[in-house]
Amino acid sequence: xxxxxxxxxxxxxxxxxxxxxxxxxxxxxxxxxxxxxxxxxxxxxxxxxxxxxxxxxxxxxxxxxxxxxxxxxxxxxxxxxxxxxxxxxxxxxxxxxxxxxxxxxxxxxxxxxxxxxxxxxxxxxxxxxxxxxxxxxxxxxxxxxxxxxxxxxxxxxxxxxxxxxxxxxxxxxxxxxxxxxxxxxxxxxxxxxxxxxxxxxxxxxxxxxxxxxxxxxxxxxxxxxxxxxxxxxxxxxxxxxxxxxxxxxxxxxxxxxxxxxxxxxxxxxxxxxxxxxxxxxxxxxxxxxxxxxxxxxxxxxxxxxxxxxxxxxxxx
Amino acid sequence: xxxxxxxxxxxxxxxxxxxxxxxxxxxxxxxxxxxxxxxxxxxxxxxxxxxxxxxxxxxxxxxxxxxxxxxxxxxxxxxxxxxxxxxxxxxxxxxxxxxxxxxxxxxxxxxxxxxxxxxxxxxxxxxxxxxxxxxxxxxxxxxxxxxxxxxxxxxxxxxxxxxxxxxxxxxxxxxxxxxxxxxxxxxxxxxxxxxxxxxxxxxxxxxxxxxxxxxxxxxxxxxxxxxxxxxxxxxxxxxxxxxxxxxxxxxxxxxxxxxxxxxxxxxxxxxxxxxxxxxxxxxxxx
Numbered sequence: 145x146x147x148x149x150x151x152x153x154x155x156x157x158x159x160x161x162x163x164x165x166x167x168x169x170x171x172x173x174x175x176x177x178x179x180x181x182x183x184x185x186x187x188x189x190x191x192x193x194x195x196x197x198x199x200x201x202x203x204x205x206x207x208x209x210x211x212x213x214x215x216x217x218x219x220x221x222x223x224x225x226x227x228x229x230x231x232x233x234x235x236x237x238x239x240x241x242x243x244x245x246x247x248x249x250x251x252x253x254x255x256x257x258x259x260x261x262x263x264x265x266x267x268x269x270x271x272x273x274x275x276x277x278x279x280x281x282x283x284x285x286x287x288x289x290x291x292x293x294x295x296x297x298x299x300x301x302x303x304x305x306x307x308x309x310x311x312x313x314x315x316x317x318x319x320x321x322x323x324x325x326x327x328x329x330x331x332x333x334x335x336x337x338x339x340x341x342x343x344x345x346x347x348x349x350x351x352x353x354x355x356x357x358x359x360x361x362x363x364x365x366x367x368x369x370x371x372x373x374x375x376x377x378x379x380x381x382x383x384x385x386x387x388x389x390x391x392x393x394x395x396x397x398x399x400x401x402x403x404x405x406x407x408x409x410x411x412x413x414x415x416x417x418x419x420x421x422x423x424x425x426x427x428x429x430x431x432x433x434x435x436x437x438x439x440x441x442x443x444x445x446x447x448x449x450x451x452x453x454x455x456x457x458x459x460x
Numbered sequence: 461x462x463x464x465x466x467x468x469x470x471x472x473x474x475x476x477x478x479x480x481x482x483x484x485x486x487x488x489x490x491x492x493x494x495x496x497x498x499x500x501x502x503x504x505x506x507x508x509x510x511x512x513x514x515x516x517x518x519x520x521x522x523x524x525x526x527x528x529x530x531x532x533x534x535x536x537x538x539x540x541x542x543x544x545x546x547x548x549x550x551x552x553x554x555x556x557x558x559x560x561x562x563x564x565x566x567x568x569x570x571x572x573x574x575x576x577x578x579x580x581x582x583x584x585x586x587x588x589x590x591x592x593x594x595x596x597x598x599x600x601x602x603x604x605x606x607x608x609x610x611x612x613x614x615x616x617x618x619x620x621x622x623x624x625x626x627x628x629x630x631x632x633x634x635x636x637x638x639x640x641x642x643x644x645x646x647x648x649x650x651x652x653x654x655x656x657x658x659x660x661x662x663x664x665x666x667x668x669x670x671x672x673x674x675x676x677x678x679x680x681x682x683x684x685x686x687x688x689x690x691x692x693x694x695x696x697x698x699x700x701x702x703x704x705x706x707x708x709x710x711x712x713x714x715x716x717x718x719x720x721x722x723x724x725x726x727x728x729x730x731x732x733x734x735x736x737x738x739x740x741x742x743x744x745x746x
Contacts, residue, residue, distance in 0.1 A: 159550050160553065258511075259541075260560065262535075264531075458514070
């Protein structure tokens with residue numbers, strides 16, 4: 145059973161090497177090149193305008209920060225980079241799940257997969273587990289590599305300007321803290337996006353031709369008809385049928401902004417003592433809401449339906 | 461004799477269309493059954509029902525298992541190759557070997573590798589880069605390395621070069637079949653398989669028109685080469701079918717004394733395709 149599950153999950157990585165492994169590597173390369181590019185452009189422009197010391201001053205700004213501010217500088221750096229990874233991960237999983245029970249029907253290889261002694265439940269669950277845990281873990285790993293690359297880049301630049309990289313980079317920036325930020329972000333993203341994942345896997349299983357259209361239009365039509373009914377009963381400002389699904393999606397896309405459950409907006413201001421751990425705690429507190437439970441129940445029902453449908457699906 | 465497959469009043473409807481219409485059938489162990497019929501006759505639907513790929517009405521047991529309810533369990537003892545080369549494009553030879561090894565308890569990797577050594581396939585080669593013939597070679601190597609009790613082939617050689625086609629059935633007979641196993645083949649190319657079949661199943665409009673062993677058929681049906689001078693004699697025996705080849709008449713007879721027929725010409729074993737056509741004619745009310 146466990147051996148089969150392992151093989152099924154490995155299979156997903158063979159098929160989706162591009163989305164699960166190459167995509168995060170490309171983000172890290174782009175980030176690195178961008179950082180380097182910004183620095184080089186700055187240097188060149190400063191030199192051309194005859195103010196070569198300006199660039200130097202810019203870099204030196206970092207050394208003027210207090211140790212606490214340096215730690216925060218790096219934490220914010222890591223959180224912004226990990227946000228980028230989480231947004232990309234969300235889209236990668238969106239399309240992965242949409243195709244997960246459809247692509248093999250389209251290319252007819254489902255007849256091969258179904259010729260092996262693997263139950264439909266194992267197949268569907270392996271895809272969900274891949275989306276919930278295994279693909280995100282690869283993103284965490286590559287995110288950390290990308291952080292190390294950026295730290296090395298800073299080291300070289302600082303050395304070039306005669307500054308101490310130990311004091312400015314390696315002592316305040318903690319990979320452990322980066323890993324913690326990213327892992328918590330991924331967990332919150334997964335919990336909030338779970339009903340969306342369930343819906344996507346169901347859409348993938350039920351669609352005979354275009355899972356994307358099904359996944360997007362069915363809920364839209366449903367929401368608009370509901371709104372129309374509300375209007376007929378003179379509840380013009382009842383937008384809950386749009387808000388609820390979008391709420392899950394927003395949390396899934398940007399988990400770090402999941403804080404304001406109570407409705408108060410959250411302002412990040414480094415000067416009044418707001419720290420990264422406050423953002424994190426605020427994000428984690430969003431998990432206590434009842435919506436998370438509803439989402440999990442919805443996802444379970446959708447997955448069960450997807451498994452049931454899979455039995456009747458061969459080729460399109 | 462143990463029955464591999466038992467069907468009782470098996471039906472399958474797609475809306476008003478009856479793909480399978482009250483089929484009763486048993487297939488025993490050690491048979492090579494050819495399932496033959498026109499397009500849309502229900503051959504593939506019957507196979508899909510046996511493989512647990514479709515729901516149905518009536519009773520069906522494959523090795524005492526209900527195929528639609530327990531497909532995963534059934535697949536430990538069944539192998540099948542469907543009508544198209546269906547290995548996924550993105551998979552590599554070594555990946556598919558890994559996958560089947562880890563998910564199929566009766567798969568022998570060593571056997572599969574030995575089969576693959578005889579082909580030109582590389583370990584790292586992707587299915588995408590293979591010709592259709594090569595994909596079938598790979599699939600067959602996998603299937604023949606599984607200790608299955610039942611092998612189901614649905615148009616396995618469709619779209620293959622003639623060389624691959626011959627090799628396919630040679631491999632199947634020499635390296636795989638051992639009388640403990642049962643093979644079911646559906647194909648349009650009857651001539652290709654008729655020499656290896658032990659039993660025949662003719663299907664038309666979702667019903668079984670004929671279910672007989674090759675031995676019975678060849679003792680009931682005769683093909684006779686009749687020369688012109690014996691033509692009238694031959695016609696008095698009421699042939700099912702008559703066609704002209706090289707100035708001689710090739711006629712198909714049923715239930716006749718072989719001695720009588722030998723008097724009018726050379727007696728041969730009839731081809732399955734001819735039998736099939738004759739059967740269909742017999743079916744039609746005249």
